[in-house]
Amino acid sequence: MVSTKVLIIGAGPIGIACALACQKQNLDYIVVEKGALTHSLFNYPLNMKFFSTSEKLEIDNIPFISNEAKPGRNEALEYYRRVVTANNLHIQLFEKVTAVKKQGEHFTVTTTTTEYKTENVIVATGFYDIPKMLNVPGEDLPKVTHYYKEAHPYVLQKNIVVGASNSAVDAALEIWRKGGEVTMVVRGKSIGERVKYWVKPDIENRIEEGSITAYFESEISEIKENEVTIHTPKEKKTLPNDFVIALTGYRPNFEFLRNMGISLSDEKNIPSYNPETMESNVNGIYLAGVICGGTETHKWFIENSRVHAKRIANHIAKKAS
Incomplete structure (x- = not known):
């Protein structure tokens, strides 16, 4: 069993932002991703351009330089790859989380290859995997x-x-x-x-x-x-x-959240969390990014949910001090 202070589920832009925030707080962490790095972005159309400008896609104030005001998929992939490699982030790819169970003050996180023991879980899984x-x-x-x-x-x-x-x-x-x-x-x-x-x-x-x-x-x-x-x-x-x-849209994996004990609203499946700390109704499980919006997948995106990473890392660090 591998032990870590924080386990982050999802290596998309917000999962990467959470890893950077934990690293700055000197928190031991591991990111687990079921597919490739920034799996959702990788599956975007080859010629897709973002609605946001490049500076709004930046994480941790690391400059994102693009050829045009609206960057494309390939530029975004290159940017987030460079952020990960330049900062030596601890990311395990092609490793799917199958279960998260709380046992006392710790969580046991089971994946397709490994079992982890952690005090905190950050869910940053996005919504692109389950089509409507x-x-x-x-x-x-x-x-x-x-x-x-x-x-x-x-x-x-x-x-x-x-x-x-x-x-x-x-x-x-x-x-x-x-x-x-x-x-x-x-x-x-x-x-x-x-x-x-x-x-x-x-x-x-x-x-x-x-x-x-x-x-x-x-x-x-x-x-x-x-x-x-x-x-x-x-x-x-x-x-x-x-x-x-x-192309009728996608939705988060609500069953995954429910199985962790996270409460969801009946109407829009919005998960229960404290917006100041991003901690869910399950102590020690935090939510980051678009997953916070339930079926309202247009509510949160990279540029307005980057702040979740610092809120979470600050709260975990404060608990540990």
């Missing part, structure tokens, strides 16, 4: 994906993009520009209000001119090998189809 499912027949077909990486596989194909958020809009525009046929199926009445301000007019103009077809207030009811059935306000339609890219 359509729950329709045919969703398990190989042609259906809930993640979008690049346009190339969809060139010269008939593609349906489900959703009207930033990820859906980016995918629709990129696939169309690379030569794929794009139809959008949107549950709401219009393109999402949170879509990046420099992209929103682009997608609205492409829809208005007919380059991209959009069905609003509509939903997919069934997916088949070569076609998709959708329900629109006017009628039921069957469309020829090669691929479905369902």
